[in-house]
Amino acid sequence: MSGLLALLDDVAGIAKVAAASVDDVAAQAAKAGVKAAGAVIDDAAVTPKYVHGFAPARELPIIWKIARGSIRNKLLILLPAALLLSNFAPWLIAPLLMLGGAYLCFEGAEKVYHVLVPHDTSHVFKEDKPGDPLHLEEEKAAGAIKTDFILSAEIMTIILAAIPESGFWMEAATLAVAGIGITVAVYGSVALIVKADDVGLFLAQNGRLGVTRALGRGLVRGMPGFMHLLTVVGTAAMLWVGGSIVIHGMEVLGFGWLGHHIHDLAYAAGHAVSESWAGAVEWITKAALDGVFGLALGFVLIPLATRLIAPLWRMLTGKGGAAKGH
Numbered sequence: 001m002s003g004l005l006a007l008l009d010d011v012a013g014i015a016k017v018a019a020a021s022v023d024d025v026a027a028q029a030a031k032a033g034v035k036a037a038g039a040v041i042d043d044a045a046v047t048p049k050y051v052h053g054f055a056p057a058r059e060l061p062i063i064w065k066i067a068r069g070s071i072r073n074k075l076l077i078l079l080p081a082a083l084l085l086s087n088f089a090p091w092l093i094a095p096l097l098m099l100g101g102a103y104l105c106f107e108g109a110e111k112v113y114h115v116l117v118p119h120d121t122s123h124v125f126k127e128d129k130p131g132d133p134l135h136l137e138e139e140k141a142a143g144a145i146k147t148d149f150i151l152s153a154e155i156m157t158i159i160l161a162a163i164p165e166s167g168f169w170m171e172a173a174t175l176a177v178a179g180i181g182i183t184v185a186v187y188g189s190v191a192l193i194v195k196a197d198d199v200g201l202f203l204a205q206n207g208r209l210g211v212t213r214a215l216g217r218g219l220v221r222g223m224p225g226f227m228h229l230l231t232v233v234g235t236a237a238m239l240w241v242g243g244s245i246v247i248h249g250m251e252v253l254g255f256g257w258l259g260h261h262i263h264d265l266a267y268a269a270g271h272a273v274s275e276s277w278a279g280a281v282e283w284i285t286k287a288a289l290d291g292v293f294g295l296a297l298g299f300v301l302i303p304l305a306t307r308l309i310a311p312l313w314r315m316l317t318g319k320g321g322a323a324k325g326h
Contacts, residue, residue: 059194062141067187069145070152074179077149078156083172086160094252097161100154101245102297106305108238109298111231155182158245193230197223240287243294262289 085092159178163171200219207213251259266289270282 056198063187063191065141066144070148070183073149073152078153079175082156082160093161094249097157098246098249100157101242104238104242105294105298106301108235109295111235239294240291243290
């Protein structure tokens with residue numbers, strides 16, 4: 001009997017340790033996911049365009065197809081690659097993060113440039129030609145999954161860098177939980193965004209109460225503005241997160257002067273207001289300065305990417321036209 005009680009006590013102890021590990025994984029995944037905010041918002045802002053023009057009945061199946069591809073990207077390709085980096089080449093994480101941060105800055109700055117200097121993009125974006133809807137759907141989904149791979153690589157690298165030093169399996173579990181959680185959040189949000197106008201139209205036409213019909217009309221009218229707001233927030237988040245990643249990477253590589261100056265300015269701004277507002281003002285100032293740096297870096301990268309890297313890539317791949325995921 002005493003042996004059985006001892007065994008049960010051991011099992012209970014193991015269960016407590018396992019539960020604590022699950023809690024640690026969930027907490028680390030949540031904290032790491034917040035660090036990837038810029039790429040996550042960009043992912044949510046970009047994806048709805050891939051279902052534009054399809055019948056409403058096909059929108060959710062296409063989003064589900066893209067979400068499955070995103071999970072495959074994260075778990076079967078990017079997670080093993082991240083673990084190999086962490087265990088065999090950790091020195092590469094900071095440069096890769098800086099590369100991903102620079103890409104975010106480029107993407108954000110390019111969107112700002114398109115607003116400030118409207119120009120013809122017909123040589124970059126080609127209109128979809130009429131054809132077999134099934135083939136077009138497969139093509140759109142494949143394009144979205146390729147775009148997702150780039151954003152997922154950024155997200156997984158950011159998450160990896162945000163995980164405290166831990167064992168192999170803890171890192172693997174945290175990456176998997178964070179990757180799946182982010183995918184569910186992103187594509188669940190995309191599904192809600194894409195179907196919101198359909199729900200609004202249904203309520204406007206079939207609602208029994210005046211308030212229900214008014215809500216439906218509000219959804220239909222409000223979605224274009226909401227999509228514009230999402231694009232603006234996504235662009236700002238890209239510049240902020242991209243700039244902060246590059247600045248932090250510079251600090252890791254021994255070039256910390258810019259990061260120190262931004263920290264000092266943010267600290268001074270925070271302590272120039274009342275104590276109750278100090279933390280918020282300090283955070284906002286640092287985020288704004290990181291974003292300004294990200295925008296400046298992105299503007300520098302635009303001619304480099306369009307006049308050097310893109311032509312070189314076309315020459316190497318033999319593709320005559322430029323293609324962009326965003």
